[in-house]
Amino acid sequence: MLTLDHVVKRFGGVVATNDVSLTFPNESLSAIIGPNGAGKTTLFNLITGHLVPTSGSIRFEGDEIAGMKPAAIVRKGIGRAFQVASIFGSLTVEQSLAVAVTAHERRAFSLGGAFRNHTIRRRTEELVDLLQLNHVAQRISGEISHGDQKLLDVGLALALRPKLLLLDEPAAGMGPDERWQMMDTVKRLWKSENMTLIFIEHDIDLVFQTAEMIHVLRYGSVLASGTAEHIRGHPEVIEAYLGTEVTHEETEVAL
Amino acid sequence: MKSYRMTAPGHPLRTLLIAGAGLAVLLILGLVFPSPWLRDTMTSLFASGLLAMSLHLLVGYSGLVSFGHAAYFALGGYVFGMTLQAPGYVETFGAWSLPSAMLLAMFGTGGAAFLVGLVCARLSEIYFAFLTLAFQMLFLSLIQGFVGYTGGDQGLTGGIPRPAFLGINVTQSWDRYAFCATVFVFGVLVIRLITESSFGFTLRMLRDNEARVKFLGINTYLTKVICFTLAGTLASLGGVILAIFTSAAYPEWASWTKSGEAIFMIMLGGVNTFLGPLAGALAMRIIDDVTLLYTTHTELAKGIVILFVVLVLKRGILDFALDRRRSRADRRANRDRAAAHEKERADVDS
Numbered sequence: 001m002l003t004l005d006h007v008v009k010r011f012g013g014v015v016a017t018n019d020v021s022l023t024f025p026n027e028s029l030s031a032i033i034g035p036n037g038a039g040k041t042t043l044f045n046l047i048t049g050h051l052v053p054t055s056g057s058i059r060f061e062g063d064e065i066a067g068m069k070p071a072a073i074v075r076k077g078i079g080r081a082f083q084v085a086s087i088f089g090s091l092t093v094e095q096s097l098a099v100a101v102t103a104h105e106r107r108a109f110s111l112g113g114a115f116r117n118h119t120i121r122r123r124t125e126e127l128v129d130l131l132q133l134n135h136v137a138q139r140i141s142g143e144i145s146h147g148d149q150k151l152l153d154v155g156l157a158l159a160l161r162p163k164l165l166l167l168d169e170p171a172a173g174m175g176p177d178e179r180w181q182m183m184d185t186v187k188r189l190w191k192s193e194n195m196t197l198i199f200i201e202h203d204i205d206l207v208f209q210t211a212e213m214i215h216v217l218r219y220g221s222v223l224a225s226g227t228a229e230h231i232r233g234h235p236e237v238i239e240a241y242l243g244t245e246v247t248h249e250e251t252e253v254a255l
Numbered sequence: 256m257k258s259y260r261m262t263a264p265g266h267p268l269r270t271l272l273i274a275g276a277g278l279a280v281l282l283i284l285g286l287v288f289p290s291p292w293l294r295d296t297m298t299s300l301f302a303s304g305l306l307a308m309s310l311h312l313l314v315g316y317s318g319l320v321s322f323g324h325a326a327y328f329a330l331g332g333y334v335f336g337m338t339l340q341a342p343g344y345v346e347t348f349g350a351w352s353l354p355s356a357m358l359l360a361m362f363g364t365g366g367a368a369f370l371v372g373l374v375c376a377r378l379s380e381i382y383f384a385f386l387t388l389a390f391q392m393l394f395l396s397l398i399q400g401f402v403g404y405t406g407g408d409q410g411l412t413g414g415i416p417r418p419a420f421l422g423i424n425v426t427q428s429w430d431r432y433a434f435c436a437t438v439f440v441f442g443v444l445v446i447r448l449i450t451e452s453s454f455g456f457t458l459r460m461l462r463d464n465e466a467r468v469k470f471l472g473i474n475t476y477l478t479k480v481i482c483f484t485l486a487g488t489l490a491s492l493g494g495v496i497l498a499i500f501t502s503a504a505y506p507e508w509a510s511w512t513k514s515g516e517a518i519f520m521i522m523l524g525g526v527n528t529f530l531g532p533l534a535g536a537l538a539m540r541i542i543d544d545v546t547l548l549y550t551t552h553t554e555l556a557k558g559i560v561i562l563f564v565v566l567v568l569k570r571g572i573l574d575f576a577l578d579r580r581r582s583r584a585d586r587r588a589n590r591d592r593a594a595a596h597e598k599e600r601a602d603v604d605s
Contacts, residue, residue, distance in 0.1 A: 048470065069469075070469045070470055071469050071470075071471075071472045071473060071474055071475075072472075074470055074471060074472035075472045079470075080470055082467075086464060086466065086467045086470075087463075087464065087467070088459065088460050088463040088464055088467070089464070090459060090462075090463050091456070091459060091460070091463065094259075094261055094262060095456065098456075099453075099456045099457065099459075099460055099471075100471050102456070102457075103457075103471040103472055103473050104471075104472070107453050108453060108454065108457045108471075108473050108478075109453070109454050109457065109477075109478070109481065110452060110453040111448065111449065111452045111453075111454055112452055112453060113265075113266075113267045113451060113452060113453075114264060114451060114452055114453045114455065114456050115261070115264045121261050124261050125258065125259045125260060125261050128259040128261075129258055129259050137259060138262060156467070156471065157470075159471075160471065160472065
């Protein structure tokens with residue numbers, strides 16, 4: 001379980017995360033939404049050790065992880081994919097996944113021949129199949145499509161067999177069909193890998209269709225938390241994020 | 256959908272066989288053409304080749320640009336020479352003096368590179384590069400300052416004792432050539448095995464995207480320190496070869512121009528191919544020798560060639576050649592596909 005308790009992050013006078021307290025149960029699928037600048041990515045950066053909270057506590061499976069180095073947090077079982085696909089541009093897709101698996105197997109410093117280990121090869125093949133990247137597996141990562149790069153980024157995190165996976169806008173920059181495909185893949189991965197998954201997304205329809213729990217942030221604070229049904233009907237969320245419905249009469253008056 | 260099967264990795268035995276074949280070619284070359292000029296030229300190429308290839312481990316594979324790599328090349332030569340010149344050393348170790356001095360040079364330099372790496376790896380990019388340069392200047396100052404041990408500006412002259420061992424007498428032309436060729440091939444083989452290992456791929460990841468490597472749970476600082484240490488240790492082998500060849504060691508080996516020369520070799524030969532730096536070392540040597548037939552302005556000739564490579568080829572010579580070969584193969588494959596498609600259509604029509 002991941003628990004954030006009164007987490008505050010200040011950058012000088014700017015409060016990016018303001019007294020955020022959230023709980024993510026094991027094997028749950030949650031979404032974090034909110035307007036630009038609401039503090040969503042900052043929250044991910046705090047959880048993954050990229051930033052250190054100004055105050056508050058972040059506990060994962062009972063251990064305090066706030067302030068730990070990213071590599072140490074990864075070893076605790078937290079994986080992450082990025083808003084802009086963060087991959088290894090000169091390696092092929094299968095090499096990229098294999099090196100990530102090698103890192104998970106604690107063989108990153110081995111001077112033995114790369115990818116000869118049976119476990120590493122089998123897990124890499126599993127990941128290629130799971131992500132359905134067979135058609136590009138032997139191509140250079142920097143030369144494949146944006147959608148496949150995003151999948152590869154997710155694959156790099158999955159290679160570490162995370163207990164908790166954080167996806168920062170997995171469908172960003174994709175066309176409408178691709179976005180739905182991506183979210184189907186995310187849901188399939190969540191089910192098959194038995195992990196806790198938290199994702200950030202701007203597309204409300206995707207979020208309502210995919211997430212079990214939704215947390216809405218505004219100005220760094222939690223505005224609302226609940227199921228899709230609850231969030232849909234939450235008046236403050238409607239006003240702050242979804243916008244109020246303008247009636248025909250109001251439009252005419254305004255004109 | 257059919258389950259994916261990963262591409263089979265190259266077998267390390269294949270690398271060993273290629274290295275063996277390479278050594279055989281070098282030895283045959285030395286036997287078939289017994290001219291002292293060829294053997295001497297090749298021996299000095301072995302030294303500069305190892306300097307460039309070990310630097311390539313940092314620059315090409317890890318994305319760590321070091322401006323001070325020649326310091327470890329020089330340190331190898333100096334530790335080797337000073338050990339053998341130390342009073343009583345040759346008398347004590349006898350036939351094992353030379354190999355033990357070589358090991359001492361490698362491990363001593365590796366130790367120094369490790370300590371410098373611990374400091375430099377804390378910084379990145381240009382700050383890393385300048386710090387390596389600062390350490391090189393420090394090493395150069397030490398070499399010039401401790402005149403009693405290093406010979407100062409004059410270098411480690413007076414001849415380095417090189418007693419024969421296992422029937423190999425490196426004061427003889429053939430023995431020296433064969434021994435230096437073996438050390439060179441050993442160094443290249445080690446570099447190759449590193450680049451093809453899991454650690455070699457960790458280095459490539461570091462070059463491509465250091466931030467992402469951290470999120471795979473890998474200690475990037477430690478990765479840099481290990482790479483720096485290995486590169487320094489391997490550069491020392493180049494220094495040892497040159498010290499055996501010249502029977503001396505000179506402070507110019509530790510100058511920043513020597514490091515710059517190694518970077519030029521990598522640029523000239525190609526940063527994306529394993530043997531690129533070696534091709535660069537060879538090209539530099541050819542430019543030097545050919546230019547000297549007509550003028551003493553070798554630096555001008557090197558500058559013009561580097562400008563040509565950077566501005567016209569836009570990549571190193573070997574990278575350019577391999578890219579050409581690859582695009583020719585792609586064109587041929589496209590033509591074959593189109594022809595097969597045409598034939599298929601013609602068959603359907605008929």
